[in-house]
Amino acid sequence: MNFEFNEEQMMLKDSIVKWAQDNYSFEQRAVSRNNDEGFSRKHWATFAELGWLSVPFAEEYGGYGGGVVDLAAITQEFGKVLITEPITPTLILFGGALSASVDDNVKTQLIPQIIEGGLLGALAVYEPQSRFDVSNIKTSATASGDVYVLTGSKSVVLGGGVADQLLVLARTSGEQNDETGLSLFLVDANANGVTRSPYELMDGQRAADINFDNAVGQLVSELDQAYEPLMNVIETASVAMCAEASGIMETLNRTTVEYTKTRKQFGVPISSFQALQHRMVDTFMAYEQVKSLLVGTLCELSDENTSVLRASKVVAALRTLVAKNGKLIGDEAIQLHGGMGLTDELTVGHYVKRMMMINLMFGNADFYQDKFNQLSYGQS
């Protein structure tokens, strides 16, 4: 048994830490975060140079050939410095869905562009009525010659505003909530019939609502069979985000402990109050729980003997725990900072908002606990 990252993964992590030390202080981050696109193209080019954008892709397309553990290794570090560059939308979601595509030409063409930093993408799945259900899809795609035309709307598409290419889930047959009958399409983000309304999210990242009105798309999944592979992509993305969340939790706990040691009230550091000590012990334990289940999840997902059911169950457990413990850690970090915790100037609120964002993506604690219940104890 070995629960540590390997040497190569440690080197990857170190390269992020080093780069962030020189280029991504909180003040530096604010500069790129506040420009129109919400991130720095220059940083993105550097990420490509440093090889980070190749991590999840197969070697045959010029990638590093990394698995979920490699991905988690980097997102954990990205979490610690609150990267606003579109790692999740382009690399994990778009890149993940692209890798899962059955169209080898498209992969050969696009994956190298992502790796070089020249292509931004977004994955458009959820719709105004979908809530967290990937099968609740109304957007339709109809064959027209050798292409399809798509009509419908997608909401809160991460990175949707800056994307060059979109992967869009649309219904090719069946009813609104059917899992079969869904297919994935590649759509040029600037094509006719695509209207994007971008906006800023609470964590500084960007999203867009996207409207498709007879927009031309290219089928890149098996016809009607996109649901399963897409759920796998979301599962991997979930784990990567949980790793990011663990980086956030660690940072929040450390910041809070440090603050209470320096903040004096009633003539003593507030860390000397036992009422607060126990609270910080609880948040420390909450983080350790997450870290343990994360490591366990990574091991199980890397083991080819793990059944699909078991994998889904472990991920659902991890997401539930991250949501609950992350909420506790975020709340306590603000509370123990007192008025300071409410300020935008302090890093705490920014970490908390990113964590809240993670805990709203693809499903909240209730959603994942419900999923866990169904996987463990049968249909409810």
Added chain:
Amino acid sequence: MNNSFSAADLDFQQQVRAFFEIEFTPELRARANDGRDVKGVAVEWQKKLYAKGWVAPGWPKELGGTGWTPVQKFIFETERCNAGAPDVVPFGLKMVAPVIIHFGNDEQKARFLPRILKSEDWWCQGYSEPGSGSDLAALQTKAEKDGDHYVVNGAKIWTTYAQYADWIFCLVRTGNFEKRQQGISFVLIDMKSKGVTVNPIHSIDNHHSLNEVVFDNVRVPVENLIGQEHQGWTYAKALLAHERTSIAEVSNSKRNLAEIIELAKQQTNHKGRLIDDPHFQQRLSDIEIELMALEYMDLRVLASMSAGDTPGPEASLLKIKGTEIQQALQELRMETIGAYSASLRVDEFQNELHREGSSSRKEYMYGRAATIYGGSNEVQRNVIAKAVLGL
């Protein structure tokens, strides 16, 4: 035991309901929800309440109060929340006015109270300092006598809405005694005085309500001292107790709960409506049951106040439970709306859920403060441990 209203109370309830229906116009509601014109909306609304004679239920009748019984006050609060109408800005009407009424001299009463009543002056509260939050008695802002003036130097922090304020009521140090609570004085400072600077503090709800107020050799006439020099702590404590009783916010929470239920009826997934989801119901009822208990806790305190008691440490209990419930509801509301809570600003092209989500998140973020200000919940627990349990 009985918990019913008298016929007169029911009649009063009808009057109040009618007032809100007519005066809290859709136009005013829209501007209040929009949140950009904080001062304009507050002043306009408070002037309407003043015109009706209802702006200061907590004041003695002869000074402009309503003379309502505690039950009538309760009814008014409930109806206000049901109507979704904003509370008055507390700093003038609910915080400094009671101090002036109890401890000010006749000139001060004549000078300040009518203008507060008519919302002609905007007040802010200058207690906290960078080095003194929970430990308020550690405050350092100095006021030194110079003829018939005090010269004030120091800084206040977290001063809500100081950017709009005409006046600030401050705790300042006028002397150093063995007990730190001594030597603190309660003074009223004109925000237009030379040497007053207001620096904005942006908060995690992406809004500007907080400020730092810096005093640099600000000359304050001694006639702006309330009560006795060095005795300000006593006055401030009386005022803090006042602040704490209105903090349970039962009616607000009831309204929020009702709105969450409505939202959950509109949210659907493949299993049906969110409101029919047993998991969701469980979360909702966890909160509602606590809220029911809180309501009766609040009413019990109200009843004992009707009987002439002043609220004691039970105010701490109301504050702790009230704010915990508020925060639980804010969280549930955000999750009921789901991913739309992530959008930062509310732009025109976005749909109703974006608007709901964004404003719910904003309330959630600002709501973190409820367990910090007004005496943090940790400090309130210390109070209960000491004053109730004798620990």
